[in-house]
Amino acid sequence: MSPTEFRSRIAQLTAQLAGRPLDTTLDTWLNAEHGAGSPTYQQLKDACQAGVAEGWLCNREGGGIRYGRIFKPADDLHGFSVDVVDMQDIAGPHHTHPNGEIDLIMPLEGEAQFDGRPAGWLVCPPGSAHRPTVSNGRALVLYLLPEGRIDFTR
Template identity: 75%
Template sequence: MSTTPDQFRARLAALTSQIAGRPLDAALDAWLNAEHGPASATWQALAADCATGVREGWLCNREGGGIRYGRIFKPADDLHGFSVDVVDMADIAGPHHVHPQGEIDLVMPQDGHAAQFDGRPAGWVVYPPGSAHRPTVSAGRALVLYLLPQGQIEFTR
């Protein structure tokens, strides 16, 4: 069964309604993994949506430096101020950047589920405001969905 971008957006809006206004911290990381982790219907549906979007070309429709990427949704009220980006990475480190208001990542390993994102397996990773990293996928290929408060990200040189 295929997913449309509108259906994907509605699923994300339902999720962001549950996290709107919460601090981006270790408690949110633990809650997301407990409530919406890889065994959950939410995670499985979002992973299927992302795989469909990549396959159909409405996700990750740009490429640079060996990474396929794309912002599918700008920050919006129905998404509770979050923007939505999805990247497709395999055994690569992306560009270093800072998260002024934090970042919430949904890690979806592909091809056998061994891939990790910044050393974390399938599931959610929450970075607090002011954090920075060089996003790295190791041990295979993963799709990673990024929720950025107000779409804020600052790439460093």
């Protein structure tokens, strides 16, 4: 897996997300069409694990969290940026999502959950805020941010 191949896989997904509201309808659709156990989910999880192992994903560390923005928002990604974090039984820094956030939760160890959700997708609507938390194990979480917008709380 290369970053170029990874980008292509993400672009195929974001093409299906372009222009859709970030809401519970999208959350339900993503989990039904691309949720845990689906080919899309497994391909993205395998790609993220390969990227971490090869060092081009989650190549920074701070506060016990490995993280990194692999792609800035771009036309081929339909305006989304792409970040991946590697977290184990930890809460990250509080932030808001001015334009919303789409998260792919990929447990690696234990019965890991992200913000109380198991493997699959979590859609946070525009204006939402949280302290991203992985509990009950270790997980990779892929973040799709419209226009790359995220505001960390001071």
